[in-house]
Structures are given as C-alpha cells and as structure tokens.
Amino acid sequence: MNIKVIAFDADDTLWVNEPYFRASEERFCELLGEYASQHELERELFKIEIENLALYGYGIKGFVLSMIETALKVSGNTITPDIIEKITDLGKQMLNQPIEILDGVEQVLQAVKDKYRVVVATKGDLLDQERKLKRSGLGDYFHHIEIMSEKDDANYLKLLKHLDIKPEEFLMIGNSLKSDILPVLNIGGHGVHVPYHITWAHEQIEDSIDNERFRSVERITEILNYL
Numbered sequence: 252m253n254i255k256v257i258a259f260d261a262d263d264t265l266w267v268n269e270p271y272f273r274a275s276e277e278r279f280c281e282l283l284g285e286y287a288s289q290h291e292l293e294r295e296l297f298k299i300e301i302e303n304l305a306l307y308g309y310g311i312k313g314f315v316l317s318m319i320e321t322a323l324k325v326s327g328n329t330i331t332p333d334i335i336e337k338i339t340d341l342g343k344q345m346l347n348q349p350i351e352i353l354d355g356v357e358q359v360l361q362a363v364k365d366k367y368r369v370v371v372a373t374k375g376d377l378l379d380q381e382r383k384l385k386r387s388g389l390g391d392y393f394h395h396i397e398i399m400s401e402k403d404d405a406n407y408l409k410l411l412k413h414l415d416i417k418p419e420e421f422l423m424i425g426n427s428l429k430s431d432i433l434p435v436l437n438i439g440g441h442g443v444h445v446p447y448h449i450t451w452a453h454e455q456i457e458d459s460i461d462n463e464r465f466r467s468v469e470r471i472t473e474i475l476n477y478l
C-alpha cells in the first residue's frame with residue numbers, strides 16, 4: 252500500500268454516538284406509549300427519518316424534527332405541548348452529551364499522525380460535528396475535517412480532489428460498511444472496517460465484501476499492523 256492520507260469516520264469510530272440515539276428513541280417510545288407499541292413507534296419513526304433525510308440531512312436536529320412529526324402522526328395531532336417540549340429536551344441532551352472517545356483511538360492517531368496526512372470524513376450536522384471534535388480534544392491530530400452531506404462515490408472523489416491524491420493513496424477507516432467502505436472501494440481507495448456493536452438500520456448492508464483493498468478488524472489498534 253502506498254497510502255498518503257488516512258481518513259477517519261467520526262461517529263462510532265472515534266467516539267460513541269449511536270447508543271445516544273437508541274436511548275433517546277427508547278425515551279421517545281415511553282413518552283408516546285399510550286398511542287402505539289414500542290415496535291410500531293420505532294418503525295414509524297424510522298420511516299419518517301428516512302423520508303426526511305433528503306430534506307434535513309443526518310444529525311440530531313433532523314432526528315428531533317422527525318420525532319415530533321412521528322408524535323403528531325401517531326397521536327392524530329393530539330399530543331400536548333409538554334410532549335413536544337420533552338422531545339426537544341431529548342435533542343438538547345444529545346447535543347450536550349459529553350464526548351466518549353473509543354478505546355484505542357488516541358493510540359492509533361498518535362502512531363499515524365507524523366507518517367500520514369490524517370483527516371476526518373463524517374456525515375452529520377456541521378455545527379454539532381465541529382463542537383464534538385473540539386470537545387473531544389482530538390482536533391490537533393487532523394489536517395482537514397470534511398463534513399459530508401452524504402458519503403457517496405461523488406463526494407469521496409471530491410474529497411480526494413481537494414486533498415490532491417489518487418484513490419489508491421487514500422485509506423478510509425470507519426464503522427459503516429455502507430458509508431465508509433463501499434463507496435471508497437468503488438472509487439479505488441482502501442477501506443478498513445472497524446465494527447461498532449450497534450449500527451443504525453439505515454447503515455446496515457446484507458452483502459459481504461470481497462476486495463483486496465478491504466480489511467475488517469475487531470479493534471481499531473489492529474490497523475497499525477497493516478500500516
């Protein structure tokens with residue numbers, strides 16, 4: 252491998268994220284428990300979130316709006332304002348959540364920072380991701396932060412152009428096969444999958460990947476064996 256740039260996904264790769272969404276979703280289901288079962292509420296919320304993705308993009312603010320929309324729908328527009336307040340409070344709690352850096356991350360960043368250009372490539376809300384990076388204390392490791400509306404082939408190609416490197420010089424590390432790995436392999440880059448124990452349904456894929464530029468590791472520190 253002739254890698255020049257290593258890009259890290261942020262949520263559930265550098266720090267904990269998905270469990271906070273799941274916890275808020277659970278709390279949301281409790282709030283709306285008189286209108287529908289947990290299963291029905293989760294299904295409806297997921298459907299509305301996906302429908303809204305193109306409008307709101309990824310992140311907590313869109314999630315809050317989708318929770319309110321779901322609450323109105325399942326209650327036939329009868330929820331009281333205090334439920335809406337509780338939903339917006341859930342969102343604010345998520346936005347103010349302390350950053351919990353995942354095991355091994357600092358060790359890896361420390362080991363690669365002088366040998367490679369190290370960047371972050373993440374989806375989500377610009378302000379929220381910038382704030383998380385700042386609060387994580389990891390900001391100084393990175394040469395560049397790319398906040399992408401969608402992690403698809405075209406946006407990765409744009410990133411490579413910005414970094415002025417060839418696809419084979421790019422290595423992406425992340426927890427989502429769908430967003431962090433498949434598009435990068437598609438454009439000729441390298442991908443290392445570091446699974447996280449919870450994955451949002453929207454990020455799950457059925458296929459297994461067979462590609463010489465792909466590896467899966469159990470712990471992020473195993474990446475150091477290949478660099």
Ligand SMILES: [Mg+2]
Nearest residue numbers: 260262263426
């Ligand atoms: Mg992620």
